[in-house]
Amino acid sequence: MKIETVGIVGAGQMGGGIAHVSAMAGYKVLLYDLSPERIEKGIATISGNMARQVSSGKLDDKVRQDALAKISAAPEMQDLAGADLVIEAATEDETIKRKIYAQLCPKLNPEAVLATNTSSISITRLAAQTDRPERFIGIHFMNPVPVMKLVEVVRGIATEDVTFEAAKAFVNSLDKTITVAEDFPAFIVNRILLPMINEAIYTLYEGVGTVEAIDTAMKLGANHPMGPLQLADFIGLDTCLSIMQVLHDGLSDSKYRPCPLLVKYVEAGWLGRKAGRGFYDYRGEHPVPTR
Numbered sequence: 001m002k003i004e005t006v007g008i009v010g011a012g013q014m015g016g017g018i019a020h021v022s023a024m025a026g027y028k029v030l031l032y033d034l035s036p037e038r039i040e041k042g043i044a045t046i047s048g049n050m051a052r053q054v055s056s057g058k059l060d061d062k063v064r065q066d067a068l069a070k071i072s073a074a075p076e077m078q079d080l081a082g083a084d085l086v087i088e089a090a091t092e093d094e095t096i097k098r099k100i101y102a103q104l105c106p107k108l109n110p111e112a113v114l115a116t117n118t119s120s121i122s123i124t125r126l127a128a129q130t131d132r133p134e135r136f137i138g139i140h141f142m143n144p145v146p147v148m149k150l151v152e153v154v155r156g157i158a159t160e161d162v163t164f165e166a167a168k169a170f171v172n173s174l175d176k177t178i179t180v181a182e183d184f185p186a187f188i189v190n191r192i193l194l195p196m197i198n199e200a201i202y203t204l205y206e207g208v209g210t211v212e213a214i215d216t217a218m219k220l221g222a223n224h225p226m227g228p229l230q231l232a233d234f235i236g237l238d239t240c241l242s243i244m245q246v247l248h249d250g251l252s253d254s255k256y257r258p259c260p261l262l263v264k265y266v267e268a269g270w271l272g273r274k275a276g277r278g279f280y281d282y283r284g285e286h287p288v289p290t291r
């Protein structure tokens with residue numbers, strides 16, 4: 001199976017990152033989101049991230065220009081029709097993803113592979129909503145995509161070997177390292193990481209420590225490069241809550257119950273870095289803890 005053109009649904013943090021690394025690896029990229037403004041914003045972010053790589057000496061300016069030229073806006077879903085692989089990186093909400101597949105599948109080449117970047121939702125269940133469960137697979141990138149080496153590849157029950165091999169070859173071509181995970185809620189990385197983040201939020205909720213105390217404790221006491229609350233803001237608190245809900249529902253174990261304080265932050269729209277405020281307030285020059 002030859003992949004030359006990659007369609008991406010969702011031009012947010014992850015979709016933009018996937019577009020960035022795919023274009024750098026030489027793929028033609030078509031980027032789709034709900035509005036032309038969101039796509040333009042996504043492309044502007046990619047351009048800014050690439051420019052930063054150039055100024056820090058990690059990237060040649062000619063390579064940046066060539067890569068950027070490979071990314072095109074796809075204002076209509078129909079514009080993804082020529083893609084050999086479509087990676088869905090829309091909001092972590094099963095209803096949204098289902099609606100996207102229902103609209104998208106009739107427009108795609110029957111041979112095209114459809115992948116999801118979901119952090120937690122069952123690949124088998126999502127695949128069953130499509131016209132191509134055998135050509136459906138989880139390709140789970142980590143944030144920020146241009147920096148993080150790992151990609152989890154997750155097969156659904158119906159995923160054919162040819163799809164699995166194509167997904168692995170694609171990920172390898174991006175110079176990423178693959179971990180194969182079975183299709184259980186939140187796979188490997190988030191099954192382990194999110195309960196730790198949720199516990200950090202309980203630690204804050206119960207007043208065991210302040211935002212600063214908890215992050216400093218885990219950075220200096222457990223040698224984590226980033227504190228768990230800072231990391232939660234980075235991931236997006238809506239995404240963190242969705243993953244905890246998927247773990248809670250999918251494994252029916254109360255140990256995965258989302259912390260009420262996480263729910264409150266999401267209800268406030270304090271979704272972390274992308275919203276300008278979460279456990280830290282990012283609107284000033286330096287992040288300031290919000291508790």
Ligand code: NAD
Pocket residue numbers: 009010011012013014015032033034038089090091092093096100117118119120140141142143234235236239274
């Ligand atoms: P985000 O909020 O930055 O971006 C989501 C994008 O999806 C937005 O631009 C939104 O406009 C778009 N969108 C929503 N509905 C849409 C629709 N119907 N059609 C097209 N686009 C639509 O979120 P994100 O962090 O990029 O997360 C996207 C996916 O990647 C989620 O499934 C998430 O679980 C997964 N993921 C996130 C992380 C992370 O750390 N944030 C890491 C790995 C995987």
